[in-house]
Amino acid sequence: EAGVAQSPRYKIIEKRQSVAFWCNPISGHATLYWYQQILGQGPKLLIQFQNNGVVDDSQLPKDRFSAERLKGVDSTLKIQPAKLEDSAVYLCASDSGTRGEQYFGPGTRLTVT
Amino acid sequence: GEDVEQSLFLSVREGDSSVINCTYTDSSSTYLYWYKQEPGAGLQLLTYIFSNMDMKQDQRLTVLLNKKDKHLSLRIADTQTGDSAIYFCAETTLDNDMRFGAGTRLTVKP
Numbered sequence: 001e002a003g004v005a006q007s008p009r010y011k012i013i014e015k016r017q018s019v020a021f022w023c024n025p026i027s028g029h030a031t032l033y034w035y036q037q038i039l040g041q042g043p044k045l046l047i048q049f050q051n052n053g054v055v056d057d058s059q060l061p062k063d064r065f066s067a068e069r070l071k072g073v074d075s076t077l078k079i080q081p082a083k084l085e086d087s088a089v090y091l092c093a094s095d096s097g098t099r100g101e102q103y104f105g106p107g108t109r110l111t112v113t
Numbered sequence: 114g115e116d117v118e119q120s121l122f123l124s125v126r127e128g129d130s131s132v133i134n135c136t137y138t139d140s141s142s143t144y145l146y147w148y149k150q151e152p153g154a155g156l157q158l159l160t161y162i163f164s165n166m167d168m169k170q171d172q173r174l175t176v177l178l179n180k181k182d183k184h185l186s187l188r189i190a191d192t193q194t195g196d197s198a199i200y201f202c203a204e205t206t207l208d209n210d211m212r213f214g215a216g217t218r219l220t221v222k223p
Contacts, residue, residue, distance in 0.1 A: 004155070006155075033211075040215065040216075041215050041216075042117070042201050042203075042212075042213030042214050042215050042216055043156070043201075043213050044213075045210065045211065056210070091155055091156065093155075093156075101146075101158055101161065102158070102211065103158065104148075104155035104156040104157070105155050106153075106154055106155045107154075107155050
């Protein structure tokens with residue numbers, strides 16, 4: 001089966017600009033996650049969707065980050081405006097609900113200059 | 114800081130066994146996982162263990178869980194150069210939050 005797809009793979013922007021990332025989860029997976037992975041650290045959960053509803057967004061900096069999952073399939077994560085400390089890899093993951101196994105996409109590496 | 118702790122680096126010789134250790138803090142953790150991350154790639158699930166198990170073996174991988182000490186380890190037998198990567202320990206709690214350690218960078222020398 002196809003894995004989790006993400007685009008773009010790399011993005012370089014200047015601070016205060018906006019950026020959006022896209023994720024297509026594994027077909028049939030109801031739960032979708034966005035993680036932020038800063039260099040040298042483990043992934044940190046930003047937001048979790050169950051179908052098209054938000055389950056957990058407690059760690060999402062809502063003044064600048066937003067995410068949506070229309071129709072319960074694809075998802076977009078937006079940062080507006082970006083700060084230097086947003087430089088990280090943004091990982092999307094999905095799971096079917098069985099054992100909580102999450103399958104990760106390749107990530108989008110964001111550099112904010 | 115991280116709730117899940119791992120040593121940052123491990124270096125072994127090809128053919129030796131590697132043991133990567135992890136401690137976690139949430140005694141209500143239901144599943145514990147090991148993920149592998151190669152440069153420029155996402156995380157790949159290697160194996161997982163349910164919290165009521167002590168050990169799980171899957172080919173070259175052996176996971177040991179000590180619930181009393183909240184200690185998890187991953188042993189890789191006959192380590193190969195292709196095993197060089199960052200290994201993340203993760204726990205899933207009752208509220209389905211997944212928390213990751215900072216990762217252990219495994220270097221395998223020929």
